[in-house]
Amino acid sequence: YKTLRLVLGDQLNLQHTWFSGKDSSVLYALMEVKTETDYVWHHIQKVCAIFAAMEEFANALRKLGHEVCYIKLDDLHNKQSFQENCDALIDTYQVEEFQYQMPDEYRLDQALKVYCANLTINNSLVDTEHFFTHRNEVAEFFLGKKSLLMENFYRHMRKRHSILMLGTEPVGGQWNFDQENRKKLPKNHKPFPPLLLHNDVTVQHRRITATGVKVIGTIQANDFQWPVNRQQSKELLDHFITYCLPLFGTFQDAMHTDEWYLYHSRLSFSLNTKMLSPMEVIDAATEAWHKNRITIDINQVEGFVRQILGWREYMRGIYWMNMPDFETMNFFGHERTLPQWYWSGQTKMNCLRSTIGQSLQSAYAHHIQRLMITGNFALLAGIAPEQVDFWYLGIYIDAIQWVEITNTRGMSQYADGGIIGSKPYTASANYIHKMSNYCDGCRYDHTERATENACPFNSLYWDFHDRHQLKLREHPRLKMVYALWDKMELNEKEAILNRAAHVLKNIDNL
Ligand code: FAD
Ligand code: DLZ
Ligand code: SF4
Incomplete structure (x- = not known):
């Protein structure tokens, strides 16, 4: 083959101009590799869906008359990285040119740039022809x-x-x-x-x-x-x-x-x-x-x-x-460990049990579940953004870093300090009760703030705003929140903050 064209697992665009004409001197390569399956704990449905879609895509290309090499995860000759597998193909087929489509992920974009810089054969990069806008x-x-x-x-x-x-x-x-x-x-x-x-x-x-x-x-x-x-x-x-x-x-x-x-x-x-x-x-x-x-x-x-x-x-x-700055942003300096029940759904909080349970079962939750249930809790509890990202990047069928991290670290955790969102998306049980039936079947009381049965969201909501008042008090859209907090009786405030401390101390057993 004269040309090797690499197709990544999220580049299954059959309408791409690459595929408009047949050329038997071009070899298309798709590969299942450990470097991609192991960078987070993916949902099993996500890996299966990507592999099955990649295989279907390879078959569709073959049907159109293209030459395709598909490397499976358990193939003996699989070197388990894009670069090493491409090296082997270039070597085997005496390839003269390497081509690839712009990766959507920064990590792969960098890695493939470095790969090409070190190649002794010609190489080139084309657009994915997918988005309305170009990268910049x-x-x-x-x-x-x-x-x-x-x-x-x-x-x-x-x-x-x-x-x-x-x-x-x-x-x-x-x-x-x-x-x-x-x-x-x-x-x-x-x-x-x-x-x-x-x-x-x-x-x-x-x-x-x-x-x-x-x-x-x-x-x-x-x-x-x-x-x-x-x-x-x-x-x-x-x-x-x-x-x-x-x-x-x-x-x-x-x-x-x-x-x-x-x-x-x-x-x-x-x-x-x-x-x-x-x-x-x-x-x-x-x-x-x-x-x-x-x-x-x-x-x-x-x-x-x-x-x-x-x-x-x-x-x-x-x-x-x-990128790459976005990956390390942590506006609030949050450092707490993600509660264990994010991985099992085993919590008494009905909204979280339902959302996480559904996510584990279907690799899917809709936007408001991601933002106002799992994301909101992680933000109020002060979970380290890299742990929140690790969870979101693995669990959802659609999680690819460019759209996961901007939504998670940016929109949901406000770790970017307001690049994406104009204010942190926080809410107490009042919002969750208004928009769902979760509170009806919950062990916690959505109307209580400081009692033993009080919904954890309620004390954490105030604790979050109290903890971060230096950063948030002057925010024009949070004036009302702080006005309410300031008006509260001192003993009520103390009871709420005590309840929040108790909730955070027992976070794995909520
Ligand atoms: P629908 O509600 O039917 O919306 C239609 C389409 O619009 C979606 O398929 C999606 O392509 C697009 N869309 C909707 N909202 C957004 C958004 N906020 N950002 C970008 N595109 C959007 N989306 C992902 O594709 N991958 C992710 O990894 C991802 N992680 C998220 C993490 C968090 C914390 C949050 C709050 C949101 C995340 N989203 C992510 C955005 C959104 O929640 C999902 O796109 C949506 O839930 C997918 O389901 P759907 O196709 O039924 O969407
Ligand atoms: C998410 C994923 C997984 C789990 N496995 C593969 C793989 O084996 N081969 C592959 O080409 N792509 C995979 N992907 C998608 C990539 O990790 C990555 O998210 C995108 O290609 C980035 O744009
Ligand atoms: Fe969630 Fe609180 Fe409602 Fe329970 S009471 S479902 S924890 S918001």
């Missing part, structure tokens, strides 16, 4: 501007790509309909049953277990529900557009013990592995709205478009703007 576009957009507000970038993207626009004005007369999107799930309301794909990933599962990869979570390998190819990803997209989009915005923030995804799309795995492009997902949603305006309101569609056109592109840009 968000940084360029905000250059010279005072704030990095996502909303400003989002409006720019709406105009630039003419999405949900009427000339220069947003359709519906507003850019953002978030205030209509905060409903709790009504009693007896049943969302449409999920589309579950019945894949068999038994062989991948066996391979991962046999090679001793440390994984978390559970799996039903012979009835696996995540999409592993483009066709299935499109089925999931169709299902979402037909059954979930009409109420996506309305119940976007709702949580319920019996519903693990409500009206969310579960498209993040297909998007992050590039089996679907963000453009086709947005097109499908906006087209459905154009055709069905009687049954689909603008707030549902705008809310969905904002997540993909706004947040997803923005997070990627913020990542490239701030």
Whole structure:
């Protein structure tokens, strides 16, 4: 072969120009390697899904007439790193040029740059042809501007790509309909049953277990529900557009013990592995709205478009703007160890038991569960951000560092000191009770703050704000919080702080 082209596990973009014409002098390589399976404790479903999707992709390429080398984790000649496997292929086939697509992850981007610098053959890098923006576009957009507000970038993207626009004005007369999107799930309301794909990933599962990869979570390998190819990803997209989009915005923030995804799309795995492009997902949603305006309101569609056109592109840009510094940011100096029950779900706090239990079972939790349950608790309790990142980067099906760390360390933990979020996302039981049914079945009392049965979130909420008042008191959006705290009787404050100290001391047994 003249050319070796490396395809990473999150670069499964069949529409890439690489694949538009056949060339028998080009060898495509996909590889399962220990350097990727071992950098965190991944959920077993995440590793199985990536491996199965990589294999499906390799087969799809072969069907199109391309030459493909697929290295499995337990292959005897597998050297267990991209670089060493590529060296071996270059050697075996006397390859003259090495090519790869821009990695989305800083670690691999650096590693492959170093690899290429040391190669004696020609090498080149191409775009993944997936995102709306290039790596530095968000940084360029905000250059010279005072704030990095996502909303400003989002409006720019709406105009630039003419999405949900009427000339220069947003359709519906507003850019953002978030205030209509905060409903709790009504009693007896049943969302449409999920589309579950019945894949068999038994062989991948066996391979991962046999090679001793440390994984978390559970799996039903012979009835696996995540999409592993483009066709299935499109089925999931169709299902979402037909059954979930009409109420996506309305119940976007709702949580319920019996519903693990409500009206969310579960498209993040297909998007992050590039089996679907963000453009086709947005097109499908906006087209459905154009055709069905009687049954689909603008707030549902705008809310969905904002997540993909706004947040997803923005997070990627913020990542490239701030890496590698982002990885070590710790604005609050948090150092506490992550409680053991994050790995088992074994806690009496119903919201956390339900969210973590669901995550271990399905490798999925929706945004508000990630932000306001597991993330909120970790922030209030002062958990070390690197431990929070380690957990999030492993447990979710869609976790790839560029979108995991910006959401976790940035949006959720405020460890970036406000690059992404305008204030820390903290909440007491009041919010959780308002948006879910978790508190109804809980051993703790969501109305109590300082008693033995008091919900841990309530004392931790005040303890957090008290502990960090030097950093937060002057924040314009926290004035109300501190005004309330200052007005509280001294003995009440003391009781709350004592309760928080007790909670933190017994954090592994809550
Ligand atoms: P939907 O609610 O249906 O949204 C549609 C799509 O919008 C998603 O598939 C996703 O591509 C995009 N999107 C929505 N919110 C965000 C966001 N905040 N940032 C970037 N894209 C967004 N998302 C990941 O893809 N990978 C992660 O590792 C990840 N880690 C997170 C960690 C924390 C602490 C938090 C608070 C959020 C995280 N998110 C992450 C963002 C978001 O929670 C997930 O994208 C979403 O839950 C995926 O489910 P869905 O496809 O059903 O999303
Ligand atoms: C997450 C992951 C895992 C578990 N395994 C592999 C693998 O064996 N081979 C591979 O090419 N990619 C894998 N991935 C995805 C990568 O770790 C990484 O997150 C992305 O390629 C970064 O852009
Ligand atoms: Fe969670 Fe507190 Fe409600 Fe229990 S009472 S479910 S711990 S918020």
